[in-house]
Amino acid sequence: MTFTVDDAPWWTGAVVYQIYPRSFQDSDGDGVGDLRGVLRRVDHLAELGVDVVWFSPLYRSPQDDNGYDISDYQDVDPLFGTLDDLDEVVAALHARGIKVVMDLVVNHTSDEHPWFVESRASVDSPKRDWYWWRPARDGMEPGTPGAEPTNWASFFSGPAWELDEATGEYYLHLFSRKQPDLNWENPEVREAVYAMMRWWLDRGVDGFRMDVINLVSKVVDADGGLADGPVTHGALGDGTAQYTNGPRLHEYLQEMHREVFEGRRDGLLLVGETPGATVDDAVLLTDPARRELDMVFTFEHVGLDHGPGGKFDPVPLDLRDLKAVLGRWQAGLAERGWNSLYWDNHDQPRVVSRFGDDGAHRRDSATMLATVLHLHRGTPYVYQGEELGMTNAHLTSFDEYRDIESVRWAAEQRALGHVPDERLLAGLAAMSRDNARTPVQWDATAHAGFTTGTPWLPVNPNHVEVNAEAERADPRSVFHHYRRLVALRHEDPVVRLGDFTMLLPDDPHVYAFERSLDGSRLLVVGNFTGDERTVELGEGWHDASLVLGNLAEPSAVVAGRVTLRPWEAWVRRAA
Incomplete structure (x- = not known):
């Protein structure tokens, strides 16, 4: 179904902010973020204007995978505080009109559960x-x-x-050996999960982000057997076809909907992380008539810069590929379903370092990337620090890394001895999950105002220039540009629900598209390079009014042509 202004769910006009609690704000000096720290920063979230906060796992955990290995689904890890602290945070966010979504990690538990x-x-x-x-x-x-x-x-x-x-x-264990996979074939497992979910909803949370939810159904033969996958390296094989989007996935999600959400669906948000999902999969998962999920996270666009050696073998992004992928998802979910829009999260490197310029053009490339993303059709997600233009950490030695994926990959590759250390370090510096997990940069003081102790992961040295206090004081900062983008989605039905048409699909430098609704049209352009770029947009846009731009003096459309400055982006409305 196509949503209209009158019947569109609330989340079509919402913006979600992700908090990775370990790195957000420390309140007690132990170097790890916590819930009392979140309480100190709720006004930052309110000023930004976001509608939802999604918390990465806060549950009790041995912290083998930074909380994605859960030993008790119905308690808060003492590292972060108590259930009472969480109740206070939820109440403070609700008082500011902000909903709360919990991370739901039920493909696996901790081995200590x-x-x-x-x-x-x-x-x-x-x-x-x-x-x-x-x-x-x-x-x-x-x-x-x-x-x-x-x-x-x-x-x-x-x-x-x-x-x-x-x-x-x-x-x-599809992930760490300390993260054994739950057997969703067993109905007792599913009921235990549903009971836990109901407990959280009764406690006042507003929904769930479901971690790798499309891996819960495995392909099982009549005798309960599991099949090998094609050999990829050494003796190990790729088993993804045996557990990704498995045969009972939709059955499980529809059962979850009946058992957990029936009768209290209004106001909730259900988003699934779905690695390997195609557009066709996403249509089924997010079609409102099927009563499964509201939206899913696709991984296709964040794999475009992975080289032949995988994610730690990065290659330059070809903008034409990005446009083809995002354009296909926009078209595929235009009539049924809904898109999640994101560049950053706790598993991805910082986008301004990845697809932008985190040096001299950090501010302009960060705001260009934000403009292009937020003007797509879908629900945008802002990862903590993204609204400040935070960059990759630029770590230079193996012993600086903490992320289990990075540490184990580096150890495995060094043992094989096929790739020089400098190349391995370059791959980690570009793509490690630790890039997203350095503490949020609140001010220019020691440890960026994140902690009075020693931070669990070093603060990025550029916090002296890149921090919330400085950004708040500068009306042209990345932070204030994000505020304007959030407000535009709230205020403009075209941004929220308009059709999407990709323009200039073969241009390797400029991303351009049109949004339209009930005769109103918006044009969005973004220059993904550090050079001036001239493109033909057509005569219809020469007198379009500026809605939002990321430069002080946006370029003009003259006779259907525009010359964009480095990293420039703007939004214009047709006369």
Whole structure:
């Protein structure tokens, strides 16, 4: 269905802000962000104008994967505070008209979760089938090379199966070995998850961002077996076809909707992280008539600069590829479903370093990238610090990295010895998740005002120039440009619901598109380079009025032609 101004859900005009609690604001000097710290900064969020705050995991956790390994879904980790602290934060945000979305991580738990502790206690445990336990393959001796039940590789390097010495069987972990996968084939697992979700909604949260939710359904044969994947390197294989968008995914999500959201759907937000999902998958997942999700995170556009060696082998972005991908998603979800719009999050490097210029043109490239993204059709997501134009950390040694994915990848590659250290470090510096996790830069003081102690991850040295206090004082800052973008989405129905038409699809330097609704038309352009670029836009735009620009003196359209300054972006309305 196509939403109209009269029937569009509230989230079509909303902007979501992601908080990675560990790095947002520390209140007690232990060097780690916490909930009392969030309370200190709620007015920053209100001034920015966002409608929703999404919290990365706050739950009890051994912190093997920075909280995405959960040992208790119904408590706050003492690292961040208490349930009472969280209630206070939720109340403070609600008082400012901001909804709260919790991260829902239910493809896997921590190996320290009581469910898994009981599951691994014995092969006869009542919870044994809550996880994926399998014997060694073909009668091989457990622990010998190749004895794993399948050849799947883990996303965090190494095999996706871990031998439990006590019971002699293997358990599946698509991520860290301390993150065993839940077996959603078992209805008891699903009901336990739904009960937990209902508990959080009863407590006052406004929805969930569902971590790798499209991995919960595995391909299982009639005997409960799991199949190998094609070998990709060494003896390990790519098992993604066996667990991505699996055969029961839609069944599970529709059941979740009935069991958790029926009768209290208004005002909630449900977004799924769906690696490997296609446009066709997203249409099914987000079609309102199917009652599954409101929107999904696609990964296609953030894989365009991955080279033949994967994400840590980056290549320059070809803007034509970006336009083809985002344009296809805009067209594919135009009639049914909805887009999530993002550049940054806790798993991605900083976009101003990735696709922009984090040096002399940091402010202009950051605001250009924001303008282009936010004027697409969909719900924009702002990751903490993105509204300040925060950059990559530019770490220079292996021992500076903390992220489990980065650390394990680097160790594996160094052991193989095929790639020089300087090239490995260049890949980490460009693409490591630690780039997104350096503390938010609040001011120019020691540790950027994030903590009075030693931060868990070093603060970016450029915080002396790039910080919220300085940005707030400058009316032309990245921060104030984001404020104007958020306000424009709130105020203009064309931005919220207008049709999308890609322009100049073959231009390698300029991103341009049109939005239209009920006779009103907007033109959006962005120069993705540090050079002047001249493009033909057509006669219809020569007298269009400026709605928003990122430069003090925006270029003019003359006889259908415009010469854009380096990293320039603007939005114009047709007369």
